[in-house]
Structure formats: C-alpha cells, structure tokens
Amino acid sequence: SYELTQPPSVSVSPGQTARITCSGDALPKKYAYWYQQKSGQAPVLVIYEDSKRPSGIPERFSGSSSGTMATLTISGAQVEDEADYYCYSTDSSGNHSKVFGGGTKLTVL
C-alpha cells in the first residue's frame, strides 16, 4: 500500500524557520495537503494543492513540492504553532486511495 513518510519530530526556537518534509513516490503527479492538529483538537487544513493557503491561515505557513518530496515551511515559527502536522495525498496507482503521513511533532521552544 502507498505510504507518505514524515520525520517524527522537528524542533525550532521561536522566530526560526521550521521545515517539515513529506516523501512519497506519487508526489510528482499528485498534490500534497497539510494539516495542523493541536492536542485534543480536530485537524485544521493549513495548505492545499501543494502551496495554496486557505483563508484565515497566517502567511507564515507556506508549502512547496519538488519531485517525490513536499515541504511545509513555517517562517518565523510561533509558540502557538507547536502541534502535530500531517501530510495527505492520493495513491497514483488508479485505486484513488488516500493516505496520511505518519505525522511530525513540531516543538517550538
């Protein structure tokens, strides 16, 4: 089955740039999406179609994709950005199956 691979954890100091990666064989052909999940809350969409930002999401959140890797970048990370982040995409094998990455715990301290 298709898998998306994320690092388990990323740590930055407040004001630094955090980068979270997501690798998958189908990413050259399929969009990546990113979700933020704070403790005890439902996920929130922060990036869709590789690099688009939904209304209400701060400009410090950006996304990019190149080859088999998508990247979520948080420029000037804030303490309130501390959360789990998940990428999401589609299998390109034709079965239209969707998958989430394993998640990355972002620590900002």
Added chain:
Amino acid sequence: QVQLVQSGAEVKKPGASVKVSCKASGYTFTSYGISWVRQAPGQGLEWMGWISAYNGNTNYAQKLQGRVTMTTDTSTSTAYMELRSLRSDDTAVYYCARSPPWGDSFPDYWGQGTLVTVSS
C-alpha cells in the same frame, strides 16, 4: 459558517457494530462529499473512505472493505459511518470532514470527533 456536528461517544463490545452520524450545515450538502478519518489513541490519522453526498458514490480504504458502510441522508444533511465486527484496535476518535467531489477529495472542514471505545 461551515459546521459538522458529530454524535456522542460510544462504548461497544467486540463483534458489535457502531454507527456515527455527522450533521452538516453552512453549505450546500449535495455539492460536496464527506470523508471519514480515524485516530487511535496516541497515533496518527488514518483515512477510512469518502462518500459523495450528490450521488452516494463511495471510495473505501482497502483494509476496511467489507466492514464499513458510509451513507448520507440529503433530507437532513447528515452523513453516517457504520463499522461492523468491531475489534479492540478499532478504538479511536472518528472524524467526519467535508471534502470536495473533485481532485483529491481532501478534507477541508472537520467535525469535532467521536470517541468509539471497543472493550469487553
């Protein structure tokens, strides 16, 4: 504003079934689909499947095929997810989420989640 309100927590015995509801408001229900995603305690997100609220077409995760059924009631703008033959590893928070019927059917707005506990 888009809202998805899910039914309350459930406790079930192994082998039983559970049916979780998700009532949508703030948008045209039949113009979107509903995705279902679950999260076991301390674990990541797992995509379960998607249903079109327009025509009822479904796309289920292969590992749940045969045990899961997703339906919608357009008269009440409510989606349902039924999971049968419950096992202890089905214990999780179950989320519904609005998902466009085009492209990758990505979840955009999420419900608050429903905890389903499977225990003897």
